[in-house]
Amino acid sequence: MPISSLQEIRSLAAKVLIKDPLNGNDITATVYTDAQARGDAAVKRETGSAWTDTLDALYPSAQEAAEYFATYFVLKRFPSGTKAANGMSVLELYQVAMDICESLSSSSTGSIVIAAKPYKSYPLNPNATNYRSLPAGTGDVDDTTLSGSG
Amino acid sequence: MVWHVTGLAGDHTQDANVSVMNYITANWGLSAPLTAGNIHFDTGWWDQQWQFQVHFRHDYFPTETPKTIGKNYIHKYDDFVNVHVFVQMQQDDTEPVELGQIYREIERIVGTDVTGLQASQGFSYLRFTQPIHTLPVDMNEETFFHGFGTIAIRYHKVNA
Numbered sequence: 001m002p003i004s005s006l007q008e009i010r011s012l013a014a015k016v017l018i019k020d021p022l023n024g025n026d027i028t029a030t031v032y033t034d035a036q037a038r039g040d041a042a043v044k045r046e047t048g049s050a051w052t053d054t055l056d057a058l059y060p061s062a063q064e065a066a067e068y069f070a071t072y073f074v075l076k077r078f079p080s081g082t083k084a085a086n087g088m089s090v091l092e093l094y095q096v097a098m099d100i101c102e103s104l105s106s107s108s109t110g111s112i113v114i115a116a117k118p119y120k121s122y123p124l125n126p127n128a129t130n131y132r133s134l135p136a137g138t139g140d141v142d143d144t145t146l147s148g149s150g
Numbered sequence: 151m152v153w154h155v156t157g158l159a160g161d162h163t164q165d166a167n168v169s170v171m172n173y174i175t176a177n178w179g180l181s182a183p184l185t186a187g188n189i190h191f192d193t194g195w196w197d198q199q200w201q202f203q204v205h206f207r208h209d210y211f212p213t214e215t216p217k218t219i220g221k222n223y224i225h226k227y228d229d230f231v232n233v234h235v236f237v238q239m240q241q242d243d244t245e246p247v248e249l250g251q252i253y254r255e256i257e258r259i260v261g262t263d264v265t266g267l268q269a270s271q272g273f274s275y276l277r278f279t280q281p282i283h284t285l286p287v288d289m290n291e292e293t294f295f296h297g298f299g300t301i302a303i304r305y306h307k308v309n310a
Contacts, residue, residue: 014190015201017183017248021240028183078240079293083198 003040003051003059004066006032012067013074014085031074039070039097046101058107061100068097155272156224156306162271166303167193167208167231169271174204177259177266184251196236196296203236204252210300217306225307233282235297245284249295253282260301267303274304 009032010016018028043066044050051062072093075082083089088096119125153161162169171191178186183202190200193207210230217224233256239246259266260276267273282299 014199015238016188017201017239019239019246024244078238081198082238085199087199 001052001054002036002066003043003063004036004070005063006036008067009036009039009070009074012071012084012086015074015078018074018077031077032070035070035073036066038073039066039068042066042069042097043101046098047104049104058104061104065097065100065104068093068100072097151222151309153307153309156308157268157272161307165193165208166229166271166273167206169267169273170231170276170301170303171204171206173267173276174206174256174259177262178255179258180251180255184248184255189252195234196294201238202248202252203234204256205234205236207232207234222308222310225309227303227305227307229303229305230279231276231301231303233299233301235282235299237295237297238293239295240293245295249284249297253297253299256282256299272305274306276301276303278302 013032013035016028017026018031019025020027043062046065047062049062051059053059056062068088071084072090075084075090075093080090084093118127120128122128122130155162171193175186175191178189180186182188188202190197190203192203192205194205195207196203196205208229208231210232212227212229215226215228217226235249235252235256237246237249237252239248257278260278264275264277265273267276278299279302280298280300282297285296285298287294287296
């Protein structure tokens with residue numbers, strides 16, 4: 001199953017008729033499916049993942065990168081200056097797709113959640129009760145004993 | 151004292167080029183790949199994004215002529231909407247047939263009923279005073295084609 005959406009690539013490229021420059025034949029469908037395959041391959045190559053799990057939390061990002069790559073492959077057939085429907089230039093499409101892949105390859109598909117609780121004791125927790133090993137001074141302890149002078 | 155377009159309750163509520171654009175779009179009848187959804191209809195200019203673009207521009211000098219005499223005479227407006235057709239095709243130095251198909255479709259719609267915008271916009275007619283034709287392009291832009299034509303509009307207004 002392809003990573004990218006063919007419909008999304010068509011919308012992004014905004015080119016509804018692509019002709020063979022040599023003979024004028026309509027090659028639109030071929031160009032789009034070929035670009036989709038190239039875009040998917042580029043994402044797999046750059047991320048080192050086959051992206052077979054559509055439920056993966058990062059799958060939408062891989063899909064976006066594949067669609068940008070594929071749109072690049074369509075638009076590079078046209079003269080320089082040609083832009084995608086979202087206004088991105090051909091080079092921008094490629095660069096953004098590469099950036100997403102770089103981000104994906106440095107991310108983990110698994111997540112570790114670390115729950116942090118506040119310190120229980122003073123002074124790391126200033127709101128905690130100030131622990132005292134001796135009772136508070138109520139007059140029932142001989143001060144001379146504490147001072148060690150007796 | 152407010153402006154009234156003949157046949158309407160008040161003045162125009164949108165620019166003439168927008169009215170013409172909406173009319174052409176609504177009556178578009180070409181099949182794929184030149185369906186209305188595949189063509190970018192707008193009022194701007196070539197933006198290097200869409201392969202087929204038709205832009206309607208209100209940038210030609212209209213004229214106003216008194217039709218009657220008196221303080222609040224009837225004003226006759228002869229207005230113009232310029233139609234620009236842009237097609238990008240990666241085919242060297244060959245004018246794409248789609249360009250002519252778009253020209254003929256616009257001319258068909260305009261010619262089918264020149265009073266098509268009378269009820270909604272008060273236009274007595276709309277007609278081509280300059281049919282759409284392809285403009286010459288530089289050799290280094292041989293994959294980009296630009297057609298141009300002018301639609302004339304007539305309407306009357308009174309300030310009463």
